[in-house]
Structures are given as structure tokens and as C-alpha cells.
Amino acid sequence: MRMYIKSIKEIAWQRVLDGRSPPRIVDADGDSCRVKPESAWSNNEVQTSNFNSKALNAIFTSVDVNMFSLIKNCTSAKEAWEIIQKHCEGSESVRRTKLRMLTSKFESLRMEDNETIIEYDRGL
Missing domain, CATH: 1.20.5 (Single alpha-helices involved in coiled-coils or other helix-helix interfaces)
Structure with a gap:
């Protein structure tokens, strides 16, 4: 699975390891205060999120129906990967x-x- 996701692009595997956190709006003090609306995302933010989607899709299409039922509501590749690991390895x-x-x-x-x-x- 790792090699399959890495073949998409190395950053896709990084999304599995690091997780996906949506871009946040930074206030004048430099603190992030809330999630940035998708319509305001930069091209880089869209690409980063897209690699999470690609990795999550690779996971979804690689598991059987029973495993899919455990991860179908996941929105991040990291979350799905952790569920699979816990289920398979304990x-x-x-x-x-x-x-x-x-x-x-x-x-x-x-x-x-x-x-x-x-x-x-x-x-x-």
C-alpha cells in the first residue's frame, strides 16, 4: 500500500503520515483563528489537499468491502490509515x-x- 500511494507522488504518502489539516486564516497577530473557505485557497493549498484526496482514494480502492465499511466516513488519508492499522495489527x-x-x-x-x-x- 505504501508503495502504491508513493507511486502517485511522494507528497501523497506524506499526507498519510502527517494528516491533512485544512488551511487556516491567520489574524494580524500571526495566530490562526479559523479554517479558510475552500474558495479562498491558494493553488498550493489546493494541491496539498488534492494529495490527501488521492491517497485516500488509493486506500478506498485497495481495501475489501468489510474494511471499507470501517473507513468510508474518513476525510483524511491518515485517519483511514490509522483505522486500518489498528484493525489489522491491533x-x-x-x-x-x-x-x-x-x-x-x-x-x-x-x-x-x-x-x-x-x-x-x-x-x-
Whole structure:
């Protein structure tokens, strides 16, 4: 998926990593006060937002129907990507538990004295 989105353009993948924040209007003090209306966006702001749309479209078209139902309301590629990651990989604690289970299974992996290599291989 990463390479597919990067093939669109590198900045599309950056939108997945960084997220999309709409341009804001800056007041006289230099503070951003509210979201800028789309009709007032500069060409650069439109392009940046467009890369978020392209990355989000790439994600939408690459997932199955079940996964799409989880992300269909996302407006940023980052948000969709995080939902997919959490769904596929689980939370940090789930990943740690999976790793511990795999480590334990690997450590207990032994070939019996009466097994041939072929029998052992089939049992994996």
C-alpha cells in the first residue's frame, strides 16, 4: 500500500503520515483563528489537499468491502490509515501479546527423537 500511494507522488504518502489539516486564516497577530473557505485557497493549498484526496482514494480502492465499511466516513488519508492499522495489527498491547505468544511458540519448538525431518516439517 505504501508503495502504491508513493507511486502517485511522494507528497501523497506524506499526507498519510502527517494528516491533512485544512488551511487556516491567520489574524494580524500571526495566530490562526479559523479554517479558510475552500474558495479562498491558494493553488498550493489546493494541491496539498488534492494529495490527501488521492491517497485516500488509493486506500478506498485497495481495501475489501468489510474494511471499507470501517473507513468510508474518513476525510483524511491518515485517519483511514490509522483505522486500518489498528484493525489489522491491533493496539500496542495486542501486538505485544501476539509477539510474546509467537516467541513462546518458537522457544518450545522441538523435534522429537523419533521424528524424521520430513515429519517434523509437516508438523509445523
